[in-house]
Amino acid sequence: MATIPRLFVDAPLAEAGAVALDDEQSNYLLRVLRLEDGASVRLFNGRDGEWTATVHKTSAKRAEATPSRQTRTQPGQIGTRLTLLFAPVKKDQTDLILEKATELGAARIRPVLTERTQTRTVRADRFRKIALEAAEQTERLDLPEILDLASLDAALDALEPGTAVIFCDEAGDEAEAPWGGQAGRARPMLEVLEELKGRSAAILTGPEGGFTPAERAFLRGRAETWPVSLGPRILRAETAAISAMTLWQAVCGDWG
Structure with missing residues (x-):
């Protein structure tokens, strides 16, 4: 039929x-x-x-x-609400992030400017159209809220008090080693998520090239920020966003 x-x-x-x-x-x-x-x-x-x-x-x-x-019927709020904060990348990859974030149930999506963000202008109307089409196809009963592009500081300051920021931190602490070496690596995301069940959360993913040492130090020193690792391989920005949201849904979201 x-x-x-x-x-x-x-x-x-x-x-x-x-x-x-x-x-x-x-x-x-x-x-x-x-x-x-x-x-x-x-x-x-x-x-x-x-x-x-x-x-x-x-x-x-x-x-x-x-x-x-x-x-x-329209359900009330079930469980926690998830915000995705991501650094825009190339057009097709950014479109993929928007589409998959909608499919994976993000309540809010915000593009964020970091020091290494290469794409520094976005079209909110285009983002909303991508999210709308994804919601129609995926049987969502609502649309994610598409928030305006903001600096990293402003995006974090705008979060609701008590929001746990899940910082996808692919680097280590060794300044001279490729991608920071192994020392100081974040804990596995699945391990951290077990401690965040029942809390509102924001996943933060970086641009191509990752976060700068200064940004990383700021995020690691920020209250209510949880550095996490997505494994031993360096993931593309769009892969990291989709992978992190998938893990969150499996542990803290509505998949259960």
């Missing part, structure tokens, strides 16, 4: 309350999927759960959808 199309709408959802679809949504349903009057779609808005709705053409190029039945 074909999957019923699923769309996010920024409008209240209630029985018999018609929802106007925008140009892109209308084009997708009428021209790409070639749906006819009376076809079914699923709608969600991050507040009112998910509804089955009926499509009606309002013109050759526009459509509306009328909700008829709520199929999923």
Whole structure:
């Protein structure tokens, strides 16, 4: 059986309350999927759960959808909420981080400027579109909050009090050794996560080239910051973000 199309709408959802679809949504349903009057779609808005709705053409190029039945209720906050703080990298890799962070249940996503961040401008509207499409495809009932680009200090200061910052620290303490050698390596992330169950958390991943020694010293000296290791190999920035979120979901998130 074909999957019923699923769309996010920024409008209240209630029985018999018609929802106007925008140009892109209308084009997708009428021209790409070639749906006819009376076809079914699923709608969600991050507040009112998910509804089955009926499509009606309002013109050759526009459509509306009328909700008829709520199929999923909007849950309250379950467990802890996760923020992803990441240094933007190249376009395709940044897109991948946004998409997978949404799929993996991040509540908030914020790009962060570090000393070695190479991509220093981002488009929040584009980020939101990527997150919206990922939420539609992955059956989320809400969208992650996409926060503005901020400096490392500002991003940390903006976190809610008591948030545990999980600092993905790939370096050691030996200044002359490649990637800091083995001395001073952080504890394995799985070990640290066992101590953070039930707490709100923010995962922090760095840019290509990692954090500078000064940034690393600052983060290691900061209260409520937990340096963690993701293993013996140096991971790409996008791999580190996805791996860290996967581990957090498995131990502290809603996978259990």
